[in-house]
Amino acid sequence: MCVLAHVFEEAGLATVSLVSVMQVAEKMHPPRALYGEFPLGRPLGKPGDAEFQHDVLRRAFALLDAPQGPVLETYPEVIELDDAVPLECALPPRFDPSLPEAVDEARALRSAYDRTVASSGRTMVGRVTDAGGVPDVVAAFVKIADGVGWMEAGLPGDPVSCAHDVRAYYEEAAVALVDGPPDPGGAEAWYYEVTAAGKVVLEARRAMQAAEAPFPFWFYMARATRQ
Amino acid sequence: MGADAQMREYAGGLAVPEFDGTPWTVPGALADATVAIVTTAALHRAGDEKYGATDTGYRVLERAERNLVLGHWSPNFDRAGFVADLDVVYPIDRLEELAAAGTIGAVARRHIAFAGNQDDTVSTVRLDSGPSAARLLRDDGVDVVLLTPV
Numbered sequence: 001m002c003v004l005a006h007v008f009e010e011a012g013l014a015t016v017s018l019v020s021v022m023q024v025a026e027k028m029h030p031p032r033a034l035y036g037e038f039p040l041g042r043p044l045g046k047p048g049d050a051e052f053q054h055d056v057l058r059r060a061f062a063l064l065d066a067p068q069g070p071v072l073e074t075y076p077e078v079i080e081l082d083d084a085v086p087l088e089c090a091l092p093p094r095f096d097p098s099l100p101e102a103v104d105e106a107r108a109l110r111s112a113y114d115r116t117v118a119s120s121g122r123t124m125v126g127r128v129t130d131a132g133g134v135p136d137v138v139a140a141f142v143k144i145a146d147g148v149g150w151m152e153a154g155l156p157g158d159p160v161s162c163a164h165d166v167r168a169y170y171e172e173a174a175v176a177l178v179d180g181p182p183d184p185g186g187a188e189a190w191y192y193e194v195t196a197a198g199k200v201v202l203e204a205r206r207a208m209q210a211a212e213a214p215f216p217f218w219f220y221m222a223r224a225t226r227q
Numbered sequence: 228m229g230a231d232a233q234m235r236e237y238a239g240g241l242a243v244p245e246f247d248g249t250p251w252t253v254p255g256a257l258a259d260a261t262v263a264i265v266t267t268a269a270l271h272r273a274g275d276e277k278y279g280a281t282d283t284g285y286r287v288l289e290r291a292e293r294n295l296v297l298g299h300w301s302p303n304f305d306r307a308g309f310v311a312d313l314d315v316v317y318p319i320d321r322l323e324e325l326a327a328a329g330t331i332g333a334v335a336r337r338h339i340a341f342a343g344n345q346d347d348t349v350s351t352v353r354l355d356s357g358p359s360a361a362r363l364l365r366d367d368g369v370d371v372v373l374l375t376p377v
Contacts, residue, residue, distance in 0.1 A: 001267045001341075001343060001374050001376050002243070003244060003345060003349050003352050003353060003357065004265060004267070004341065004352065004357055004360075004374060005374055006246055006249070006250060006353075007352065007353055007357035007358060007361060008265070008357070008360075008361050008364070008372050008374075009249075009250040009251065009252050010250040011358060011361035011362070011365060012252050012361075012365065013252060013361060013364060013365065013369060013370070013371070013372045014252045014253070014254035014260075014370060014371045014372070015252075015371070015372045015373075015374060016371065016372070016373050016374070017374040018373070018374065018375050018376065019376065020235075020376045020377075021235050021238045021239050022235075022239070023235075023238075023239030023240070024238060024239060024241075024243055027243050027245070028243050028244065028245075028246065029246060029248075029249045030249070030374075031249050031250065031251055031252075039231060039304075039305045039308070040231050040234060040235075040303065040304035040305060040377065041304030041305035041306055041308055041309065041316070041377050042305055042308040042309075042315045042316070043315070043316060043375045043376050043377065044314060044315045044316070044318050044321075044375070045315070046315065047308040047309075047311040047312035047314075047315040048311060048312050048315075050314070050320075050321065050324070053314055053315070053318055053321050054321055054324070054325075057318060057321055057322075057325065057373075060373065061257055061330075061331075061371075061373075064254045064257055064371065068251065069249055069251055070249040080229070081229055081230065081231045081305070083229065084229075084230070116310060120310065120311075120313075121293065121294045122273075122293070122294045122295055122296060122313075123273075123296070124296055124297050124298075124306065124309075124310070126273065126296065127277065127298075160280075160300070160302075163302075164300075164302070167302070167306075168306065171306055171307045171310060172310050174307065175307055175310045175311050181308065181311040181312060182307040182308070182310075182311060184305050184308065185230070185231075185305055186307065187305075187306075187307035187310075188305065188306075188307070220300070220301075220302060221302070222302055223230060223302050223303050224233075224234070224237075224302075224303055225230040225233055225234075225303075
């Protein structure tokens with residue numbers, strides 16, 4: 001992003017950058033930058049808080065008054081994400097015991113997912129499948145976790161994209177199951193630490209690593225710090 | 228150390244392009260400025276071409292568009308905030324409010340999304356897609372660009 005700041009400024013556009021990694025901004029010297037120590041993925045700080053977002057923008061646009069640059073300032077409030085607590089989302093009871101738990105769970109969360117999409121009008125599910133296909137993707141990850149080769153398990157696309165769609169489906173369902181904006185990292189923690197599908201994806205990832213699948217195909221299936 | 232702190236430490240230690248200096252465009256009054264957002268969150272409309280994992284191109288976002296997909300490939304950031312509120316990544320409604328209040332002159336008619344990727348020499352972004360996006364914004368009368376990451 002700092003490269004773009006240089007390119008646009010050279011083209012005659014005055015730029016203001018919200019930056020999320022201080023060291024990068026310090027090394028790349030974008031013309032005007034405001035560092036916010038907010039959860040990664042939330043550059044305006046707080047979802048659902050227009051007042052806070054306006055304060056971030058007010059401080060960012062104030063950098064346009066600087067007579068010369070580069071100028072790099074820090075937003076005064078820190079929002080830490082050290083120990084994300086899983087959201088308290090009620091999981092549906094088992095409906096079809098003949099299915100693997102994770103597949104049954106994915107099916108049962110469809111109504112929650114639909115509520116979020118109806119409310120926001122958008123979804124991140126769709127890199128390789130739609131919401132209707134998510135239980136089948138989960139079923140494929142169950143097979144991989146059980147020892148089936150990742151290329152034989154029936155994934156409809158590359159494992160990273162498949163894992164993305166499952167996580168997106170679950171996190172979008174989670175937003176419908178809590179009151180107000182989700183705490184930072186809470187939906188991710190709920191997915192990986194509480195849900196059967198999240199645990200299965202991590203198990204499949206470990207199985208792929210053990211089977212010496214190509215590094216990018218298993219590593220990027222989950223956040224780098226997840227085991 | 229928390230997950231984000233680890234990611235910041237990792238990203239902060241990566242080699243980055245170095246510039247001889249910092250360009251500087253003297254802005255006019257913000258109250259007269261047309262403002263565009265350029266995000267590196269890989270936003271796109273559902274029907275647009277999806278971003279590849281190393282995509283260095285950009286997508287154009289019309290001012291009124293809100294049904295946007297976050298197509299970034301990294302699994303290393305919170306996405307639920309975006310699910311709950313588009314503006315926490317792409318503050319288009321906040322810009323509209325600033326324009327209505329007269330704080331900024333106008334909201335640009337088109338905005339830009341990149342995917343935050345760059346090749347080792349960053350030549351594509353520096354010499355091709357970046358200048359192309361800048362020309363598009365200049366042609367639309369944009370004065371100020373707000374850059375937002377994820």
